[in-house]
Amino acid sequence: PSTTSDPAAAAGAAAGTLAELTGAAQHDLAVILGSGWRPAAEEIGTPTAELSMSELPGFTAPSAVGHSGQVWSVPVAGKQVLIMLGRTHLYEGGGVEKVVHGVRTATAAGCGTIVLTNAAGGLRQGMQVGQPVLISDHLNMTTWSPLVGARFTDLTDLYAQRLRDIARDVDPSLEEGVYAGMAGPHFETPAEIRMLRALGADLVGMSTVQEAIAARAAGAEVFGLSLVTNLAAGITGEPLNHQEVLEAGKAAAGRMGKLLRSLVERA
Numbered sequence: 001p002s003t004t005s006d007p008a009a010a011a012g013a014a015a016g017t018l019a020e021l022t023g024a025a026q027h028d029l030a031v032i033l034g035s036g037w038r039p040a041a042e043e044i045g046t047p048t049a050e051l052s053m054s055e056l057p058g059f060t061a062p063s064a065v066g067h068s069g070q071v072w073s074v075p076v077a078g079k080q081v082l083i084m085l086g087r088t089h090l091y092e093g094g095g096v097e098k099v100v101h102g103v104r105t106a107t108a109a110g111c112g113t114i115v116l117t118n119a120a121g122g123l124r125q126g127m128q129v130g131q132p133v134l135i136s137d138h139l140n141m142t143t144w145s146p147l148v149g150a151r152f153t154d155l156t157d158l159y160a161q162r163l164r165d166i167a168r169d170v171d172p173s174l175e176e177g178v179y180a181g182m183a184g185p186h187f188e189t190p191a192e193i194r195m196l197r198a199l200g201a202d203l204v205g206m207s208t209v210q211e212a213i214a215a216r217a218a219g220a221e222v223f224g225l226s227l228v229t230n231l232a233a234g235i236t237g238e239p240l241n242h243q244e245v246l247e248a249g250k251a252a253a254g255r256m257g258k259l260l261r262s263l264v265e266r267a
């Protein structure tokens, strides 16, 4: 069977190449960074190896603006940390297996903890642009699952309470929220935002949920951190654009990176 039809074999092949190219036999924890978060990676640590995603089998260079498609291997406090600068989204059309290939490569490389970050729209009253929010749970609104073909995975405590406790210990001002994952690439209508709010969502974005499910199914612990880059449609009356998402990410990257660094040290 070809590796493209077998996701576990594809991830295993990518993990093998990763070990070769980074010189690190194993990685312990992975950080997937969302749009505009590159400066946050620099706060986490200095890479001992740096490669392009296109050097790893099964990866396609992410196409969204703000995603550079780099992979860093970074030693932090006795752990070897894998940082992926960019990710593949459902809206790129490659299917859910492409979306979760990075996470599956990380778990195949030994990562027992997967840190997922993203840029999100804020729905909850009082949320501010530039505010980091811990993901406490999610609504998968994409209709897809990365586990089609597999069976029955428990998603209770998907975003591990243990890791959220560490993050709040680092920064007690951190709020938590429920993240609604949409297929995109369009932003929502104001009516859809009212629907999501009625369903219990606090944040909305176009990533993370598939990766969290795949990470859990692989036995890893998951941590999710959103940066509120804008308020969702209909809240301010202003139109939404990708540029403001990138700019808010850049502005908050230092604080995000310091928080991630402390989390990685203590996770």
Ligand code: 6GU
Residues within 6 Å of the ligand: 119, 120, 121, 122, 182, 184, 186, 187, 188, 204, 205, 206, 229, 230, 231, 232, 233, 240, 245
């Ligand atoms: Cl408002 N919606 C979605 N789907 N993704 C976003 C967003 C909104 N803001 C940042 N990313």
